[in-house]
Amino acid sequence: MAHADEAAIFNKNEAKVDWHDKALWFVRQKRDKSAHKVKGWEELRNYASAIKANVLSNLDTYLIQFEENAQKNGVTVHWAADAEEHNKIVHSILVKHDVKKVVKSKSMLTEECHLNPYLEAHNIEVIDTDLGERIVQLAQEPPSHIVLPAIHKTKEEVDVLFQEHLGTKPSNGDPQYLTAEARKHLRDKFLKADAAITGVNFAVANTGGVVVCTNEGNADMGAHLAKVHIACMGMEKLIPEEKHLGIFLRLLARSATGQPITTYSSHFNKPAEGTEMHIVIVDNGRTEQLSREDFRASLHCIRCGACMNTCPIYRRSGGHSYNATIPGPIGSILSPGKDLTKHSSLPFASTLCGSCSDVCPVKINIHEQLYKWRQIVTKDVPQPVVKKNVLKMSGNVLANSKLYGFVGKSSRFMLKHTPKFLIYSKLNAWGKARDLPEVKGDNFEEWYKKRQKK
Template identity: 70%
Template structure:
């Protein structure tokens, strides 16, 4: 099984793509900085958003019950799903009852998490992702590499080739305007013929029983307004107490995600259209388990803006697919170990622990601290690979004994000076496979300090 480092090495083979990916995401981070620096109360808004989420997590059962009662009073059919399997079965059951054979779906990381597309396609239902980025990767048969910009790893020339193959666009065409118009025409027919529409949910308001869906393309609205059956799939942590709190999160979301004041479409859905049905599927899928982990419950505050990915030096240079998880980047690296520690044991180490992810998080999740805590758990539960556990055990023995530390330091400095290069740069020196070791000092810092302190 490949780990993050080996998958990242594959991405890094294309130097031009790596540099472009890195620079593009940093540009988005820079747009975010420019906007938030013009808001004197930005840190207060972040704190308020974090406090509201704290309140939600401490009273999640109460708010969910209130939300369900209000939604059902509005004529909405609410379903509860304990895991991904039950979520998929519920959605398929709704579609089967209405004899739906084709649906349109807007961006939803929850349905990606549950692998809904594959489940429905196995039952003969055509699923069309209508977000442009999602449609691109669906045609390419890839998972999203970013939660807000799912096709950010692809260049316009590659998309042009893909559209030529699947949509019949001109060969060699790569003009974004032309490709976008072709996608629009392609998707318009899908919207008109679909019998049901599925969306994700950004926020669910306990006070009103309504759900809020934020997009920049209007595709979620198009699907919901045209199809007689609408299904909104949401994680249970998406609920917020009151409608007035939306002002806090809509200010935080757009700026943090793409550096814009607000998403272009912020749509509220409270009840089914005349002659139609509205369903909401509330999904746990490990969320209550994460809620019970005191050190990691804050991860459930996430509003899926992707700001931590845009700033992370590891994500920017390794690409989203290197994480092999629905949610990549720093936030994914603290969520995934809670789902399967053995499988995702390497992800907490895919970080420099620089803290930039925590600095930009709009709801102040302590991401880098949780990464460090997961590293400790990985070690304590015996999931460290031998290439890490054996050197760490040796380092622990040396660092705990002053005399041995001094001797080993001197021995290492001598060996590095006289040993042949082939002996130092070998398969066991992972650092040296792509870097030069620093110049060997003449003496240790302790020796230098002792001498200079005397001279002073």
């Protein structure tokens, strides 16, 4: 279904929509307060954007440098052209070590590649250890947000979910109790795991190391206890040197949740004695996006989720309405690049207000890219007949000043004298929860001409 149809399902529960909206706006406000406390915040954004642009312009060089340095550290590096190859590589490593149980920290790349169902189909247990990810895994749902994967669920819903799957007692959604029960449940999984899979927030070319940022320490727990650590990274996650981490780590947590820094910023440079470390570098459409001049800056994204927290459409339509791994404004740029027909409605799920671009820590021109996708979609994807005709008529009206004046005058007359029940009918969905402004007799041009005569 199109985004609007999926959003309509989410909007049936108005109380939950209001709660979802307020919860995300609260995170946006925390971001603003945290950012305003940093002297030179805009300079940090400029630096981060420039570093990412440099990496994308020299991606081949940095990738080779990263691979060479990682191999010097004793890390095995793999290359995957797409999701299928990524999944096969991960599976082959697990088979080699006879792994039956895996703990995984949050990784949007593995979500993108649908790694969990692939491994489960091969009789390997995969447990997501990020609390939010574990919640949606138990609910058999995809994440609805890249930083807050279970933001669409209330604590009461989590309470019921834990009763069903973890055997907890009813607690009326007590967060402290539910968190403690989740900790006990996950500790057992960590201790019994044969391998750990993590994502990668940043990969440092001049050291060959990777950095994983978490608030729960679950990546550390998994990687340090298991004998095999597999880090899965999109090829755009590179930064040139370790000194650049200071810029991105200051931007990431503040943009994501308003924190000064994530609780754990874990550096994995080489395997501990008696263990193995593997890094799987994945393309999966990234080089194709890189080749699109208008959209290559979307690869700057550091997955902070700030654009989602501020977007008035995302906040009131929910992440699942996007039917994509990465929802929200940035996902509405990335997804059409992978399947334009399937995701043709996403660039229109925006007011083009520009708030997403304003909060983006790496200064991606998100709203401009969404507008450019709209132009491509309307050209390449068949549009509904009604929509095409309405837009064509609107274009004719807007292109003819006399016709525009006549239609405007007629509309004002109709709105002023037509019975209210006809104006606020089922055809006017916008008027369901709001009134139109009071209609005056003249428009600005008519008022101005009368004033000039006087």
